[in-house]
Amino acid sequence: xxxxxxxxxxxxxxxxxxxxxxxxxxxxxxxxxxxxxxxxxxxxxxxxxxxxxxxxxxxxxxxxxxxxxxxxxxxxxxxxxxxxxxxxxxxxxxxxxxxxxxxxxxxxxxxxxxxxxxxxxxxxxxxxxxxxxxxxxxxxxxxxxxxxxxxxxxxxxxxxxxxxxxxxxxxxxxxxxxxxxxxxxxxxxxxxxxxxxxxxxxxxxxxxxxxxxxxxxxxxxxxxxxxxxxxxxxxxxxxxxxxxxxxxxxxxxxxxxxxxxxxxxxxxxxxxxxxxxxxxxxxxxxxxxxxxxxxxxxxxxxxxxxxxxxxxxxxxxxxxxxxxxxxxxxxxxxxxxxxxxxxxxxxxxxxxxxxxxxxxxxxxxxxxxxxxxxxxxxxxxxxxxxxxxxxxxxxxxxxxxxxxxxxxxxxxxxxxxxxxxxxxxxxxxxxxxxxxxxxxxxxxxxxxxxxxxxxxxxxxxxxxxxxxxxxxxxxxxxxxxxxxxxxxxxxxxxxxxxxx
Numbered sequence: 001x002x003x004x005x006x007x008x009x010x011x012x013x014x015x016x017x018x019x020x021x022x023x024x025x026x027x028x029x030x031x032x033x034x035x036x037x038x039x040x041x042x043x044x045x046x047x048x049x050x051x052x053x054x055x056x057x058x059x060x061x062x063x064x065x066x067x068x069x070x071x072x073x074x075x076x077x078x079x080x081x082x083x084x085x086x087x088x089x090x091x092x093x094x095x096x097x098x099x100x101x102x103x104x105x106x107x108x109x110x111x112x113x114x115x116x117x118x119x120x121x122x123x124x125x126x127x128x129x130x131x132x133x134x135x136x137x138x139x140x141x142x143x144x145x146x147x148x149x150x151x152x153x154x155x156x157x158x159x160x161x162x163x164x165x166x167x168x169x170x171x172x173x174x175x176x177x178x179x180x181x182x183x184x185x186x187x188x189x190x191x192x193x194x195x196x197x198x199x200x201x202x203x204x205x206x207x208x209x210x211x212x213x214x215x216x217x218x219x220x221x222x223x224x225x226x227x228x229x230x231x232x233x234x235x236x237x238x239x240x241x242x243x244x245x246x247x248x249x250x251x252x253x254x255x256x257x258x259x260x261x262x263x264x265x266x267x268x269x270x271x272x273x274x275x276x277x278x279x280x281x282x283x284x285x286x287x288x289x290x291x292x293x294x295x296x297x298x299x300x301x302x303x304x305x306x307x308x309x310x311x312x313x314x315x316x317x318x319x320x321x322x323x324x325x326x327x328x329x330x331x332x333x334x335x336x337x338x339x340x341x342x343x344x345x346x347x348x349x350x351x352x353x354x355x356x357x358x359x360x361x362x363x364x365x366x367x368x369x370x371x372x373x374x375x376x377x378x379x380x381x382x383x384x385x386x387x388x389x390x391x392x393x394x395x396x397x398x399x400x401x402x403x404x405x406x407x408x409x410x411x412x413x414x415x416x417x418x419x420x421x422x423x424x425x426x427x428x429x430x431x432x433x434x435x436x437x438x439x440x441x442x443x444x445x446x447x448x449x450x451x452x453x454x455x456x457x458x459x460x461x462x463x464x465x466x467x468x469x470x471x472x473x474x475x476x477x478x479x480x481x482x483x484x485x486x487x488x489x490x491x492x493x494x495x496x497x498x499x500x
Contacts, residue, residue: 052458059451066171066444070437072179076135077433079127080186080426086117086124087423090392093117094419097399098412111400118392122148122158125187136183137162147183148389158389160184172443177436186429188387188422196355196377206283209297210263211239218291219298221246221267222253222284228291239265242296255283264297306332308371309378311357312343312364329353332376361385382414388425391418 096102097110126146129135137147140163147162160183167180213235217228219242227245232238239259246257246267260266269283285300287293293300309316319328319335329349336347336357345363350356355377357363363383367373373380385391395415 049458049461052454052461056451056454056458059447059454062171062173062175063444063447063451065169066177066440066447069169069171069177069179070440072129072135072167072169073433073437073440075129076180077430077437079124079135080430080433083121083124083186084423084426084430086121087388087419087426090114090117090395091416091419091423094395094412094416097395107399111396114392114396114399118389118396121187121388121392122150125183134162135180136186138180138182139163139165139167148187158387160187171440172447175443177440181429181432184387186426187389188385188391188425196357196379206267206269206285206298207260208265208267208299211235211242211259211265211297212295213238214292214295216242216293216296218288219293219296220286220288221249221255222282223286224249224252225288235263238295239263267298306373306375308368309336309373309376310364310366310368310371311336311339311345312359312362313366314339314342315368325353328375329355386418386421388419388422391415391422394418 093110093114097107102110125136125148127135128146134142134146140147140161142149142161147160148158149161150158162183164182164184166178166182168176169179170176213233215228215230215232216238217230219226219228226242226249229238229241229245232241236259243257243259243265246253246255246265250256255267255269257268258266267283267285285293285298287300307318309319316335316339319331326349332355333347333349336343336345336355340346343359344361345357345359348356348358357378362385364381365373365378365383366380398412398415
């Protein structure tokens with residue numbers, strides 16, 4: 001085989017260039033410490049390294065977020081410690097003020113210190129963090145002095161200008177932590193709330209269970225005896241007979257009956273009696289001594305219309321029950337809201353047919369003589385604003401009334417309880433903050449271990465083996481020297497050198 005001179009020359013040059021490229025790549029690997037200098041060197045491992053580096057970057061961001069959350073929580077915790085100390089001091093002063101041997105001057109001095117405590121807590125509520133944000137404003141950015149404002153020098157009226165939103169920081173793929181708590185969870189809501197139990201379908205309509213075979217004896221409705229049904233052998237016939245006997249006394253009881261589709265007896269109460277009386281929509285089912293009405297599916301009880309409800313001293317009109325508890329709750333809510341201007345109380349129908357009352361002042365629920373409010377789910381009693389500013393303001397007023405001839409707080413009842421509620425709220429949030437900080441530390445430890453493991457994987461894939469690279473570099477250097485010497489020899493293999 002004949003090889004041209006130019007081919008031999010080109011092969012020599014190519015060999016030198018290949019060795020130069022090889023020695024250059026090895027030199028770059030040694031300089032950078034990386035085996036993969038460009039994606040084309042190893043596409044599979046190069047892609048894997050990029051993904052692993054993205055994971056490291058994301059984990060490092062989570063770690064930074066954890067540090068930010070820990071700093072925010074620690075700052076809030078120190079602020080809450082100041083609030084806790086102030087409330088505890090106020091409680092000590094309250095106990096001191098309840099000593100009957102205190103003079104008017106002593107009570108005034110105690111009241112002055114409580115007022116100073118109230119102002120201190122007010123200022124703590126408007127604390128800013130290192131970025132200048134109010135830590136208890138939620139996600140809102142209120143104007144100065146902060147989320148808590150008062151136009152009264154003695155803070156007689158404090159309003160909240162923030163919101164209840166909580167700041168949440170992501171510290172892991174599926175892990176978030178609350179970095180700032182709602183001010184209302186700490187200082188208390190500035191309105192009075194009463195949540196009743198479920199409203200019952202008190203009157204107008206009573207649905208009995210399916211009628212069973214048996215004697216129905218001794219039934220009375222609204223105090224009127226209903227004729228017995230005995231000896232029946234068929235539930236449908238017994239139901240028909242019971243309904244007929246109840247309807248025979250409708251003129252006296254104001255209650256009529258029908259057989260419902262499910263086989264039970266449905267009682268409906270009218271508003272008045274033909275005999276000139278009125279049952280006000282009540283259905284009162286009872287059983288005479290020795291009687292048994294179980295087979296009728298109707299249970300004995302007082303299914304009454306709500307009457308005599310009083311809120312803050314205002315008599316709320318009687319309310320008829322609806323076709324079901326939900327309708328009954330709506331009727332009661334509408335009736336209460338008619339008197340909002342007089343009572344200052346607003347009602348809504350909450351979950352599970354519960355009546356929720358709210359007010360900016362006290363809510364006093366009572367029952368007029370002869371009334372029955374059991375169906376409303378509300379109970380007699382007094383409820384007050386539970387925010388710490390109101391509690392401390394009430395303590396100041398009790399210790400040193402603004403108008404001694406007309407004190408707004410006449411007794412110390414509930415004052416300590418209000419302070420204890422305020423203290424419990426703050427301590428609860430403090431314990432939650434401690435738990436969150438501990439959780440962040442544990443999660444950060446796991447995240448750091450994860451980052452270390454990923455970096456090990458990246459190192460295994462991409463880091464250069466220096467011993468191997470140096471050996472390769474030396475081989476490439478010897479190789480290029482050999483190629484250069486060979487090329488110089490080949491240059492002398494020309495016939496023109498012998499033509500002289």
